[in-house]
Amino acid sequence: MACQSVAVVMDEQALLGLNPNADARYRQRAIAYFEQLKESQDAWEVCAEALAKGIYSDDHVKFFCFQVLEHQIKFRHCSLSAVQQQLIRETLMKWLQFQLMNTQPEKAFIRNKAAQVFALTFVMEYMTLWPKFFFDILSLVGLNPHGVDIYLRTLMAIDAEVVDRDILHTPEETRRNTLIKDSMREQSIPSLVESWFQILQTYQQSHPELTCQCLEVVGAYVSWIDLNLIANDRFVNLLLSQMSMEELREEACDCLFEIVNKGMDPVDKTKLVESLCQVLQSAGFFNVEQEEDVDFLAKFSRLVNGMGQSLVLSWTKLAKTGNVKDAAETLQAVEAKVPLLLQLLVHEDDDISANIVGFCYEYLHVLKQLPQLTDQQKANIEAIMLAVMKKLTYDDEYNFENEGEDEAMFVEYRKQLKMLLDRLAQVSPELLLEAVRRVFTNTMQNWQTAPFMEVEVAIRLLYMLGEALPAAHGAHFSGDTAKTSALQDMMRTLVSCGVSSYQHTSVALEFFETVVRYDKFFIVEPQHIPGVLMAFLDQRGLRHNSPKVRSRVAYLFSRFIKTLHKHMNAFVEDILTRIQDLLELTPPENGFPALLTSDDQLFMFEAAGILIVNSESPVERKQALMRSLLTPLMDAFRLLLTKLPQETEEERQTALADCLSHAVGFASRTSKAFSNKQTVKQCGCTEVYRDCLQAFLPALSCPVQRSVLRSSVRSFLHRMIICMEEEVLPFVPAASEHMLKDCEAKDLQEFIPLISQITAKFKRQVSPFLQQIFMPLVLAIFEVLARPAEENDQTAALEKQMLRRSYFSFIQTIAGSGMNEVMANQGAENMERIVFTIIQGAVDFPDPIAQKTCFIILTKLVELWGGKDGMVGFPDFIYKHIVPACFLAPLKPTFDLSDAQTVLVLSECALTLKMIHLKRGLEFIQFLQQEYLPSLQVAPEISQELCQVLQQPDVKVLKNYIKVRVVVLSWFTAEFTCFISTNDLFLCQQAFFQRGKL
Template sequence: RPISCDDHVKFFCFQVLEHQIKYRTLMAIDAEVVDRDILHSPEEVRRNTLIKDGMREQVIPSLVESWYQILGAYQQSHPEITCQCLEVVGAYVSWIDLNLIANDRFVNLLLSQMSVEDLREEACDCLFEIVNKGMDPTDKTKLVESLCQVLQSAGFFNVDQEEDVDFLAKFSRLVNGMGQSLVLSWTKLAKGGDVKAAAEALRALETKVPLLLQLLVHDDDDISANIVGFCYDYLNVLKQDIMLAVMKKLTYDEEYNFDNEGEDEAMFVEYRKQLKMLLDRLAQVSPDLLLEAVGRVFNNTIQRWQTASFMEVEVAIRLLYMLGEALPASHGAHFSGDTAKTSALQDMMRTLVSSGLSGYQHTFFETVVRYDKFFLVEPQHIPNVLMSFLDHRGLRHSSPKVRSRVAYLFSRFVKTLHKHMNSFIEDILSRIQDLLELAPPENGFPALLTSDDQLFIFETAGVLIVHGESPAERKQALMRSLLTPLTDAFRLLLAKLASEREEERQAALADCLSHAVGFASRTSKAFSNKQTVKQCGCTEVYRDCLQTFLPALSCPVQRGSLRSAVRSFLHRMIICLEEEVLPFVPAASEHMLKDCEAKDLQEFIPLISQITAKFKDQVSPFLQQVFMPLVLAIFEVLCRPAEDNDQAAALEKQMLRRSYFTFIQTITSSGMNEVLANQGVENVERVLFTIIQGAVDFPDPIAQKTCFIILSKLVELWGGKDGMAGFPDFIYKHIVPACFLAPLKPSFDLTDAQTVLGPEFIQYLQQEYLPSLQVSPDITQEVCQVLQQPDAKVLKNYMKAFFQRAKL
């Protein structure tokens, strides 16, 4: 070959050999031949190229193999030789075939040396040279990701502030190189139009941001400075309208099909998730940059929205919507505080609501409600937005899904801004009147809104009426006009249900009746402590509703659904009407206790408990009257036989038993002991036995705890200041053993019983109870002494041992 005849080349090669003999390194070749920082003449460049080509062809594979052997053989015995070899590998990586180095055996060896204290800094440098080697962007992404996965698995991504700063400086340089390599790969792939590979590079880049932030905030300046390049490159990627670039690659020309969930729609939903992650990350790094980037994308798109594709506009509005999640704001206060932020957001919202974009229903109404505080600042835009909610763009849109979502959003919009809608109230109520109609099953016409959607519309109507500035007389008239059609329809449908024989038809009518009750109940959510039913003059309106709905409780068919609906309405009326509801309670209770099932009782008990807790002495006569009928109904259901393997029935009985105990607890906790005491000795004893049984026998910790609370409260109520005075002997004799046995259950603490019962508890155990169990005087004395110790743990351990001895 001609190269062998070149005296200059021969001389240089002899120099290399001499240097290798002296220093056992090949670094001279890199410095003279391939170091790009050294200026060379054209002739020297030609010479260097020939040398490198010759080495690649003849000796590099052998050199690489020798490096691998040296790195493996001397990493323990001669770490200084291993470090020199790592330097050589790093120097050669940039111009030799990377496949010789970037393979499993070589990379795994390098990664293992990352955990060796004497070698890890040089191993970092070597890996840095590998990831910085010029190569195909897709291959570079795969290489960096494979290295990162191993490093992360080995725990290197969990940066410890106490770690050796020299190593972290090297590691941060490596992370910086990996990050910048991914940025370069994404840039090349995005420009080349390779959407899939670009997205993979972007995802790889995003997953490195947490590590970037850990290193960026490190206390050591060198470590922090080494990562700045990656940080700036990452921010620059975001600043290059990455959101718009990704959007253009992932959108499609056809409009979003709101009533279909096909592949395109699924892709769009997935895109949103990726976009949200990107925005959240950018908000952490630079909120100002995020605001500026979204503003540029939004404004550029909206300015040409009439010629832009549907999806471009959709995503531009979505970006504005997501900005509200990414930027921190207390209680949605995006329009107060930082002037630059509020000004930018106000400009975008003003553009949104003024540009006729409400045809983009999938995001327009969501965004309007997300930034409803904007309308407090600029209320002049409310009328236009109200119209978009009310017409074909919103509540009367062709898509049922859009109408359903808008019904909910409209209610939220009105709740926030009702103070600015006073002059529009009656116009709004007029426009939504047909949406408030009860849709009986026989009319055959599909309703614009489902019954669930109508709940939001009724609540919205209630808010407008209650919080308007009209006098009480006008509010009463508006509320009556809202609810009278419901009550009129209810009477007609209830009469039809009573005479209907077909079961399917009965169920449809019962559903419609239940919806009517639910709608009336939903309007009451508009009232508050400042705007009560009474203050608004609406007491009589809701009393009329109660009068209309209560007969449904005695309907012979479809009792379950009708009773449930009326019970729910009664719950609301107890809150809204207060004492005005009491005259209706006795008759309602009588109807609900007839032919009842476990579920009926379980739902009825919370109603009675609510009345008891709220009105206390006012309902004492009623409670004394209804107490035993309710208790006997519960006992009757609990005693009904059931299949041994019927788990549903067993669970139903368990829940009913818990409800029963909770009801007794409510009475005792309300200080209404006369309700129980006036039931007669036999009934009181029967009830108390069930409480004792619940505390000791049933394997239900929740019920046990409730029963023990009841027993303790009864002792407190009936024991009085004089302890045993006025306390029936039979109650004491049953409660004390129950309290004594309570430590057998994990929910109880016997020290609680002693605290409540006082010295009489110890006296009764010592003189009567323990002797009745044939416990010796010595053991009895020991037990009583332990019981008086304040340490609950000592007591628990002692009682455990006590009962174990008793079994023996």
Template sequence: MDEQALLGLNPNADARYRQRAMAYFEQLKESQGAWEVCAEALAKGIYNDDHVKFFCFQVLEHQIKFRHAGLSVVQQQMIRETLMKWLQGQLMNAQPEKPFIRNKAAQVFALTFVMEYPALWPKFFFDVLSLVGLNPNGVDVYLRTLMAIDAEVVDRDILHSPEETRRNMLIKDAMREQCIPSLVESWFQILQTYQRSHPEITCQCLEVVGAFVSWIDLNLIANDRFVNLLLSQMSVAELREEACDCLFEIVNKGMDPVDKTKLVESLCRVLQSAGFFNVEQEDDVDFLAKFSRLVNGMGQSLVLSWTKLAKAGSVKEAADTLQALEAKVPLLLQLLVHEDDDISANIVGFCYEYLHVLKQLPQLTDQQKTSIEAVMLAIMKKLTYDEEYNFENEGEDEAMFVEYRKQLKMLLDRLAQVSPDLLLEAILRVFTNTMQNWQTASFSEVEVSIRLLYMLGEALPASHGAHFSGETVKTSALQDMMRTLVSCGVSSYQHSSVSLEFFETVLRYDKFFLVEPQHIPNVLMAFLDQRGLRHNSPKVRSRVAYLFSRFVKTLHKHMNGFIEDILTRIQDLLELAPPENGFLALLTSDDQLFMKQALMRSLLAPLMDAFHPLLAKLLQETEEERQAALADCLSHAVGFASRTSKAFSNKQTVKHCGCTEVYRDCLQTFLPALSCPVQRGALRSSVRSFLHRMIICMEEEVLPFVPAASEHMLKDCEAKDLQEFIPLISQITAKFKRQVSPFLQQVFMPLVLAIFEVLARPAEDNDQAAALEKQMLRRSYFTFIQTITGSGMNEVMANQGAENIERVVFTIIQGAVDFPDPIAQKTCFIVLSKLVELWGGKDGMVGFPDFIYKHIVPACFLAPLKPTFDLSDAQTVLTLSECAVTLKMIHLKRGPEFIQFLQQEYLPSLQVAPEISQELCQVLQQPDVKVLKNYIKAFFQRAKL
């Protein structure tokens, strides 16, 4: 072997050596017999360096994976012997290899197995087992190999081709017939032998059993001797978690419902008698989390068995299964209410499905009602925040609790379906007790009692306003609770979580105020004072601003008498002014938007009045920090106006509300900011966003402003400016089509030339940010051309003059071939296909057919042949599909002339064999483009070997 090249395998080697090692790797992979030196090195244990051993396995792996069918019988035999000799060497070693080498070896064993079993190496497992016996190093590799085989043959998360699926079924059938009993026996021996001396090997073996149990005969595992061994390992500290997982996989095995119930029951009896059901006495939370998952699996299995039996009309068996299910409920409740949320979360699935079973029963027993109440109390307890919860700076733990709360809410919704009256009663009791004593209760008690009232609204079936209509028990209970909430003074509770929950619930039940409008003034005050918009927590202020705008919108008919008072009280919160002396306004700019949305007519005029003076001030300002503050302020002003437009979905609604003129005035006011030379990026960005909104809200009324805006935005452009401007033009093109054709013809070349100019600017070699900006601009440019060609406005490009058209189309060819960016390449092929459709026919553009043969056809072959065109990458495969569509379109437009060109001129110039040329041309002529797409992929894969 090239010893110099091997030096480059060391991670600390310098770049020159590393490059040489890479080249050597490619050479060994591609050469017919060079890999054999690696096989010999492994078989004889020539090298001690871990990186070299790993390298040798990689070379071997490549041969087996991609070249196995082409190897001679002797070479295939050599691979088998290499692996067995290497394995034999492991048995002699005092120290096992590093885990990364053992894993790679296991992958190579598994690959060889998949290629050669059962036809070429039927005794694979017997050979391995007879060699390793009970040697710990050998057993370790054997178990890793089994897991690697599981990944290749069984793992359902890996997508397999139909051919691989057929192969995997054949392998599993052969294994069941020939060797599974022997494998199971070997697992039993390993588990028994190593449970004390080598817990890590025992855990590996348990993982193997868990993986294989899903598709082998369950009786081989679910028998007294095996299950008793697993249960004994549940009591060994180092093994119990893996043993639990293994039992979970056994329980999850698909089988006949009666047999499944028997299996679960026998397991439960043994677990119970061994003391595992005494959850309170177990303090190992990691084990309990696994145990909870196991109980969840057993519970869900029983539910599935009951469902099948009930559906089949097997009355006695269904009753027995239901009894078995009920017997697990006390254990379910212990785990559900456990203080560790992971343990509780792992049992939610079983709890949810148990409640679903109860929902289907004709009537509930007293015991079942007691269980429902116990689940209810558990949910209420577990919904409560811990004292350690960090409300101001939520991290990963807090995010996990929020997710866990969502699961509990799901249970509460299911409870409401099973027994709405019980749920209403329980929540009414908790809520009333807490509200009577809110001053002395902890924040978590107060928050959760309001939270439960909020959750009721979604849990109890009713349309949003129907909670307070009709004379039902539910209506009066909800009305009583809302009356208590808004009048008991709890809105003054000094904790942000309580404040937020109060306002969320007020909005959740805003229809309550239509029934009892006398409470509106008190709630408005809460919104406007220190409890809401002036709260000391920015998080509360921000959310309240949004909720307030919604509240005003819902109850607008009741607001007339309060508008003046509201405006007076919030005036200082809505001032358009940059921060002075580092003092920030109470509401962030985003929060203010929600407020303004609710009070727009009163707000936009003063906003516009302030804009011109501030813009003039910015132009005169010389201090950079002050410039940034002023620009920020102007951007927020434009942002405010934009956000108010979110209340409208189209021109009709803007017109309907009498706002067209206001927005026209806004456009007039804001557009001069586009040519402001100071703080250009921020100002352009905000005005451009406003234009996007106006295109939606004002439709064609915005068109008179577009040419001037475009002219401003094309001056002194940077890559980012253009990249953000293109979507605006694309939006206008897609929306107005023919209406904007004259404008597009006018702006097309200035825009294209501005893009070319920015792309041509030199940049530092190692300036990653600049390179990325250029890549994104290039993508935007190609997307723009795609929008133009796809919008049915042929004339926009056709009227640019021959020289300009040629220049643009060459950039598309270049984008398709030269830049290793599959997203851009895909777009380029879509454009080329469209241009062929538009101009490539008999009555198309003069000279374009010639261009097709000179440039477009070669692009379709040169792009996929590039080394950077990675056919294992999903995006690249999509690009290849569009390439195939382009070829299909050329055939559609040029017919037999194109086939003749390929067969007689172009494909021979690429040294493509005549029979393959003929094959490709035949596929091209078939009507189904899918056939061509599949063939093209295979064609280029073959070409790249």
């Protein structure tokens, strides 16, 4: 044997490093030793010998030896000699023989690793070297429990390697696995099935853990073997008997589920499910109420779900093929399971109920397709409705203030129930509406004495109807009293019965959610608005004792106001008075907990702004109301801003800066109320917002917490550019000057969109300002980009990349806005420097997004300055720099045509060439043919071909040509001239491919 020729012994010092408690030095040595054994031609054989002879008792060493063997089989099996392959087989069988003699089994992690190695060997050798794999193992193992354990683990490992659909396989591995399964079916499966039966029968009393393992194996293999080998009297009777054994019943249930799930002919599947059901029913398993083991019932519910879904699938197939008789029988079988379905659906344990939802959903889908429903089917629908309504109910243990994992699971379960409710609405909207109406009305009549969960679910059902029912069935409010819908009746009851006073968090939240969902109701019946507004504003809503309720109600209140502001005119000032304390900026030294967080206050300020802007008050009154809303923010801002630089503690500085930022954010949020119909100017609020700008802009020069302050003020400026029109322009130069001082990459990157926004909106109005700020901004960008950074600092590299993109985007905005004088007036030297950065961006940086922008800019510059009456000297620049850029960019090794963004770069490159031809005409064609392309040693006929394509009117022709030809040509110089001159594109591409570039 090969191991006898190996004089090497294992490195005992290295093995010490396998112990989890070993120090780093020993661990490093163990890793190095592992790598050495993996790569050696034969040194690994010492591991085989150690396993075959049982030399080591240390678990970690044994596991190590299996890992080394695993690597040899997985990655080097083909390069092993026949003798070495034989050595592996013998090693595994000898190790297995040791297990049969041991009184104590190996640790589970070693048995699992051994099973993996057995499975890998099987996959490599079963079809060729070891066709008797299973025979050899079964002959050796017999019914020895230790051996059976390894055998079953190996079968599960083989399933993972060959069958498991969750594991991705290459096409070659898939073909191999198919051949292995075919061969196993032919040669081994009957013997394996017989061994499973013997194991299940032999060990069900003495070794339940082995029996459970075997049931798992049967469940895994049944999907692809002959079902008749398993679905027969002796096997099914055995499984059913094990369904009654406490330690086996869950695994037996899972095994039956896999049997039922197997793909089959629909008629045969119906027969299988029905025969199984009869036996289960006879054995008393359908008496769900008498079963106390909820874990088993959860498994049983999953089994029933599988049986039900299988029957529905069979019915669907039979109905599609027009097999009326068998379809009717299958539907009857489905209907017969509904009583059991209902028992499981309504079970108090949500896991048991959740496991049957799939079948319930599919059954309702069947009913939806039937032309007419029987009385029994209508009764089933009603029973499912009642079950869903009952199961939607919270239990006493639900923790509303501190939701954990259990609460999250119930929320997910509720989503499943909502799917059922939606499906019920599709099957019988009238029945659903009537059922909800009955539950809702009864509960609202007695809400004062009803438990919170009943009140909450009644309102919840009303809320859910909005999505479940189509508008044709009353999910709208017509205003026509003759057509008053059930939904309208229920909404009237909701807002008038006093349930908004119910003290439980869940009821309060559900009330406000429902009110806002059906806000259109108040357009039809506006008389209810005052009562609901009071609920929002008092201790039922914004002043509720639960922070969770207050927070959610703040958002819902803004939604309510946004929809119904036209009906709020009479209440505007009253509302503003009542929420005044909720609009106060809370400074950090306050010490009192605020009713609302700053995020919640944003919604309140937005609501206040909407009320003021959309009121019917005269302009002067709107201005006064907006000033009274914003002046406290400005006053507090000025006060806190003077305090900030005096603070020495960083934590205190951060708190003050956050507070200042909130103040700016609140003011900004009020501006969302303005629209094209109600502008700042029309509402008389220009002066108020101008005052805000004067109050906030000094924060830009604050020496501490600059990032937070600059960000908030910059966001405010963005809003003011949108809302204030040209009134904002006087503030922009000073703001820009402050923001360009001591910049970081991120500061500049965020500042550029502001200038781009101003440029795009005001165009020539800001031309003088842009001419003034252009070079300071560009120089600041250049300075930041030139700063050295650590080689591996990915964050800094990304920030520079994003800044570079923003810079090019800014130049694009300037050029695209028709303000070429902004760049033209920067002086020849500065202008040249800028255009060179565009050329550099187009060619040198492996960033296709930036490259695309650069080519767009170059096209625009050629359009502006490249004509006969363009900028002096620019035509020379085109020929010296822009034309080469169009050919050099695709020449870069990083230019990846498999990337969609890079393909777009190529298109823009083509457009640049097209624009040059448009502006320079024949002169450009002659330059290409006589100077530039010959300098690249491109054959004359190819030059002529390119120039002909350039002169065609359809730019798509040029884009396609460049994609398939110019990129290739630009790579080939003298060494490929022979290919190019033959005009053989295939040979070009082949040569290109050999260079690794295509």
